[in-house]
Structure formats: structure tokens, C-alpha cells
Amino acid sequence: MESVTRNLKKEISEKLKDETLRGALGRFAEVYPEARAKAYENAGDIEALREAVRQMKIETVAEIEKVADRFEAEATKRGVKVFRAKDGDALKAYLVDLCREKDVKRIVKSKSMASEEVHLNPYLEAAGITATETDLGEWIVALAGQKPSHMVMPAIHLSRFQVAEYFSKELKTEISPDIAMMVQAARKELREKFLRADMGISGANFGIAENGAIGLVTNEGNARMVTTLPRIHVVIIGYEKLIPTIKDAATILKVLPRSATCQLMTSYTTMISGPTPTMVKKGGKWVEEVKEMHIILLDNGRLRAAKDEKFKEIFQCVRCASCLNVCPVYTLIGGHVYGHIYAGGIGAILTAFLHGMKEFEQFHELCIGCRRCTTVCPGKIDIPGLIEELRIRKVKDKGLPFFLKKTFENVIANRKLFHSLLRLAALGQKPFQEGRLIRHLPLFFAGLAKDRSLPAISDEPLRDRIGRIARTSAYPDKRVAFFSGCTIDFVFPETGESVFTVLQDLNMEVFFPEGQSCCGKPVLAMGDEETTKRIARDNIQALEEQNPDVIVSACPTCTETLRHYTELLKDDPEWGPKASAMARKAREFCSFVAEEYEKRGRLGKKTGGPRVTYHDSCHMKRVLGIENEPRWLLEAAGCEIVEMKDADKCCGMSGIFGVKYAELSLPILEQKIANIRETGATIAACACSGCMVQIQGGLDKKLPQVKMRHVADILAERLVEKENGGRGHENQGHHRQ
């Protein structure tokens, strides 16, 4: 297929205006997590089930050729004709030849994403063969001349009124927008097609090597019609659907319906091994015959992925689409924008292999790396990690756009220049600044500040304040290097001061290594591994200079990136070991302080403080796995915690995304602000400076009575209060286990 250059910004703005789509996806995103949890209630240990899928798929992909050979041999033995299609062209040629040979004019199809992937239907049509989609959703999008916008619910973006219009046009009669009536109209129309079809084409949810069977998981009953009524059945199945044994099907069936549609089992789950009997009308009489069965095993890039050390992971996908259902970006704009044929983050990865990097490049930036999908994926695929890997490969292959490349290499990797520019920005922003925030921006920058104030660059960065705040201790408990990250250094230096206050109170000697710079995450996120390595070496050098016991950061992304240096520099004989040694000392502020408080018996719950709601930053919870410690610290500071809805859902910042795609970032932020409002808290706390930028900006415009504070700030304020003889906050003596 010819690749068309997309105008993503325009597509986004159109979808954001589509009230039907926004309503449908928004409502779905709202109910999905709970419905999913309910479906898993009687399934046993959900993590064990996910691990079982992952393990089974890992073992399968390791010997995919052997599994495929067995599948082919077993199916062939039973009388199936198996064809291995290396790509879409081979598949289509085989199918059209078959249709000509067997005089097939009419085809009924049950759902097959693989057939969408190779653009089968237009090809058949051009060959004079009518192919009718019989899955209701697929039929609707086909009538609309569209592509599915979701792998499981193809027509989720359409309203009953739109569907009624398409039906009226197709059936040449007025169809009212009554859902039950429309379903009956579809039943009647499609029943005729089933009965008259010469061939049925189905996809497959799995293929069993042990007995050459295919499995179909459906609700409408159309797959049973497609595989039962016509005299020929053709299965299109991708290599990733193969599983070794019959019992492995149970592993899939335990999770697939639960994750896909929140059902314990779909209405019809069918397994077919070899050709089965069918009825054929001959001379006005019905005669039983064994039907003809073909299986087309589709490669189209899959086997290349199977041999790739990183991307063999896509074989762990069972196509349940749960990753889409929890994705903050997908649930705003749907799969037509966030996707090519396959939607969402997993769609971006599949697209890279099945359709090429050019298609991938057109929409991969929509993955904001919040990692929410990784908590639900039944195959435990690291979707954001694989997207980041594709970005790195793209940059290795083709380089960055000139401007970005120069910015990264010459500015961010050059600490002195980068910091001078930030200081200059502090001056340049003055005309637009009110207090610590920028509320209005001129001209085309205005969109950035709509519904969100931008933080002002501080007049005095943290690095200039160290002389005033650092205290020495004769016998320090630990010597701590503070890695501030750019945001705390230049935007929230007061939070940096709080970190000093809290750690010094624990009798630690805290120092600020001057030579530290940006952790490199924004550069890495754009795929520029080489520049990130330069930054990493500079930071390791700076942080290790005074040989600290611990390296603390109050930004989870910085901690994560410091630790990632190990992986980044693993092939570097000089810097690899240094990176590992440094990474072992890198600690996130909250978990480190909680541990120290615990040792000193200071982690008990106290009362008398403000009502606080805590936002879990994506990378704090899902990369570092820290969610309890900040809450314990807040309680130890006397705060009353009121949990907000979706506390761990992304705030929409995500580095450069929040600026480049402000139109998507803002609706995500709006949801967060609404959830904060619901709690009635006076303080919104978090432990990530990136989230602070975003949430503070939103609160300032929409909910100014609520203040955004870093956990470190709240702890430091409590200490200052105590020093000033503050009242209340009696220790209740509940110690953490």
C-alpha cells in the first residue's frame, strides 16, 4: 500500500470536536477498569494468569518455526490445505486463485484483523468477488467506508443515528435509530448472505499445533455460521496466534474474554480441527459432504519480529485491546487517529513490523509512556518500552531532524550553555509572568497557556541557593548527593530546599554536585541514545566526585533514568561498571525517607494536618513501584489523605508531549483536576516535578483554592512548624509493619 503522509494535528483536532466519539470513548474508559476487575473476580490470581500467558508465549516464539511446522503437519494430516503467505500479496493471490478455481462469487467473513491488515476486501471486490463482513461492528464500518477504530469494538466511534443512516442507505428503506430493531434488520439481511455464500472466511484467536485446530471467540454467532454453512472455509491466521497444545488454549481463554469484553466467556467459543461435514444442495436435495478447509498462515513481518531479541515480545499479544481501553490518549481520540490498521500503542508497534517504519513514524508520538497499559496487558507486553526502542532504532537509522539533533547535541548535552539559556529564559518570561506562573503567552504560544498556566523559571535556581541551605554535620548518618533534575533546579528550587531540610533533619550531610545536568530523559524519549550516553557520562562523573553514600532524586523519572544508565552504557568497558556502581546508590526521595523514618520510629500516623489528595505519578508507581511510601509520609506529617478517582492515571504532562500535543494534554489534565476537585482536599500532593508543572498549571486556572505541593514540601513545612513550636500532630503510635 502507498503510504500517505498524515496531518496528525488536523486529525486530532477533528476527533476532539467529535462529540459522539468523545462521549462513547469517555464513558467506556470510565466503566472498563471496574468491569474488568469484576470479570476476573472468580479467575484466581490474575498476576499468575498473566504470567502463564507470557511464559507460554515466550516458549512458543522461541521455536515458532517448529510450532508452525507441527501446526501445518497436523492440519494437513486431517485434510486441510495449509498455505504460508509471506505477505499480503501472496495471501490475496492465493485466495483469488482459489475463488476462481472453485467458482466462488460470494464470501461471508467473520472478523479477521489480519484481513484488514492486508486490505483484502477491496482486492476481492476488484476481482469481482463480493465479500460481506458479518460481525455487526465490522459490517457497520464497512458500510460506512471506514476502518475499525478498535480491535474488539470496531464501530465504537459511531452513534445509533449514524448507524441508522448507513443501514437506511444499504437496505434502501428507512431504518429508525432503534438499536434492537437495527440489530434485527442486520440479522435478516446477513442471514440471507450466510445461506447463499460459497465461501466463509474467518480469522482465528488461536491455532493449536498439537491437533491443527483453530479457535474462535465470538459473541454474535456469525463465526459459527461462517464456519458451518458455506462449502469452503478459509482461515486467515497470523503466526503470533499459534500455541503448542490444546491445554494452552485454556490459558488464553482464561484471560481473553475477561480482558477484551469483561465477560467470563463469550457466547460462542469454537474450536475446529480439520474439515467437518457440511450440507450442500444438489439437484434440489440436501447432501452431506465434508467441507473444504484452507488455512492461510500469514507472516507479513511477524517472523522478522519473532527473531528480534526485543520485538519477539509482540507474540505475547492476544489482541484483547485492553491496552487501548486504559490509554489516556486512545480514549480521547480513538483508533482512527491513534493507529494505522491496528490501534493504540500496541498498534504502533505492530504497524512498524507489518506496515513499516514510515507508518509507525506518523503516530508513535501519541504514546506518552504512562505505562498504564502494562498493568492490564494479559501477555505483560512492555508496550511503551518497545515504542521507545523503535524510536531509538529510527534515530540510529535515519538520525533526528536537524534542529532537534543540534539542540540535543549542542545545548542539552552542554550543561553550561543549557543552564545559561534557562537563566536567560527567566528574564525573557518577565512580561508574561505573574508570581510563579506564566498565565498568558503571546500569539501562537497562547494555546500552551490555555486552561493551564506555565511555571515560571525561577529567578534564583537551586544551585545558587546551596550556600545558604546546606548544613554540615560533624558525624553525618549518611552523605547524600542530591540530583535535582532540571525542573527542581530551575522551576521549583523551593522543593529542592525542602529536600535539604528533610534530609538534614535526619542528620544527613546533603550536597549538590555542581556538574550535574539534565538526566537525559527528554533526549532518550526522542530516541537519541548517543547524546544520552554523553549526558550520562557527565552526570556519573559529577555525582561520584565526592563519593556519596546515597544519590537522592525527588523526581521518579530522574531516578529511573539514572538507573537506566547501567543498561545504556553496558557495552562500555570503562563507563559500564561506573554506571552500575552509581545506579546502586540512586534512590527516590519518598521511599528513601520513608525507610529512614521507619528506622527512627517516625512513620506513625498522626492527625491534625490538612486534607490532602495524592497523585501517583506514572513513573513513580509503574516503573519504580512506589505507591505506599509517599502516603505513609503524608500521614506521618499529620495529613488526612482523601483518595481521588484514578489517582494513578497520567496527568497528561509526559515531557515534550505536553507541549507538542497541548490539545491532548489539556483534556487529560482537565480530568485530573476534576478528580482532585471531587475529593474536597485543600492540597494536591505528588512526588514528581513534571507532574507538579502540569497539575499546578491546571489548578491555577481551574481550581486556584487547591495548592500543589511536593511530598518533600509538606514534610519540610511540618518540620519548620515543629521547630517554631507548632501545635497538635500527636503521635498516635501506629507503626508501619
Place this chain on the structure above:
Amino acid sequence: MNTTGGTWQRHFPTEKSGAQFFPEFEMRAKAVSAEVFRVPSAREARETLIRLVEAAGVKKAVVVESPLQEAAGITEALRSRGIAVYTDTEEIAAHAETADIGISGVEFGIAETGSVFQDGCAIATRLVTILPPLHVVFLPSANIVPGINEAFEIIAEDFKSGYLGFITGPSRTADIERVLTIGVHGPSRFAIIACDEAPKGGAA
């Protein structure tokens, strides 16, 4: 060959299956809009079916026999009430599309999901199962396994070739505005008559 090859009955009862799982099976099946009738005897199984077809105004039935149905005399009972009943494969092929009801037997149920398992290798079985608007199945109520894993332990032993299916409630869709709608391509009503009395010969 009209069956997948297994005499499914030899798997029941074992310590891994039995009527003790029936209450959960019934609850789950009803939760997905299946109608469940548990009866103590073949006679009551017949009476339940007759009440059902009379209430539905059935005039034409397609039936695939099972030991439980034969023991209950289902086909004769329907015919004696003036209902046209087709049982031969060729007749079923000709009439399934216009029949008011399809009747068949199933091998076992799964408590975890409220599903019934049917060997559908015979084309007649698949036609009566999928084409008429009402589908009634007969199930020995002791043939219930607790979960999907146990079901596959049984299936893995016998599934050499053929067409197997789990049926879980009636045909459904939520493809328009995610509104659950019953009865798209398959039956809009699905009823399970579960009988405590095992038919002679033991097989379901």
C-alpha cells in the same frame, strides 16, 4: 464420522466434576441470560420442555437426539402436540432456517463461566444450535466441571479432530453504542434443561 471421537460420558462423574458445582453453574448461566431449569427426572424434563414450547407457540422443531432426550421421549411428546419435528440430517438442513426451535444435547457445563460444552462435529447439531431463534439443550446435571482448566483436561484427551463449542447464553452484541442486544445471528433465547436422573446407558 459424526463425533469428535470421545465418549464424553466416561469423564463423568469423577472427583473433579459433579452436581455440587451446579448452583454456581446455574448462577453464572443466568447472569448471561441463559434460562436454566433443573429437574429431578426425565418425565419432568419433558414437561418443562412442553411448557416452554407451548408458551413460545412453537409449530416447527428441529431436533438432534441425545440419550437424555430419548429417555424423556421428547420427540414423541412434541409430535403428539401437533408440532412438526425434523430429526434427519437432510430434513434439518431443509428446515432449520424456518424452525421455531432447535433442540440438542450437550456434554457438560462449566461452573466458572456458566457455559455448556457441545460436540458439534455433526452438521445437524450445528444447524439446530445456531439457526432457530430458540435453542434448548439437555444436560445431565451431574456433568458440571468447576472451571475452564478442568474442561480442557477433558477436551485435551479426546480432541483429535472435529468441531467443538462452548455456548454461553444466547447470541449477543454490543457493537452499537455498547448497548447489550440479545439475538444477533444466533438464537435470541437459550434454555438449559438439566436433569438429575441419568438416562439408561449413562451417556448424555
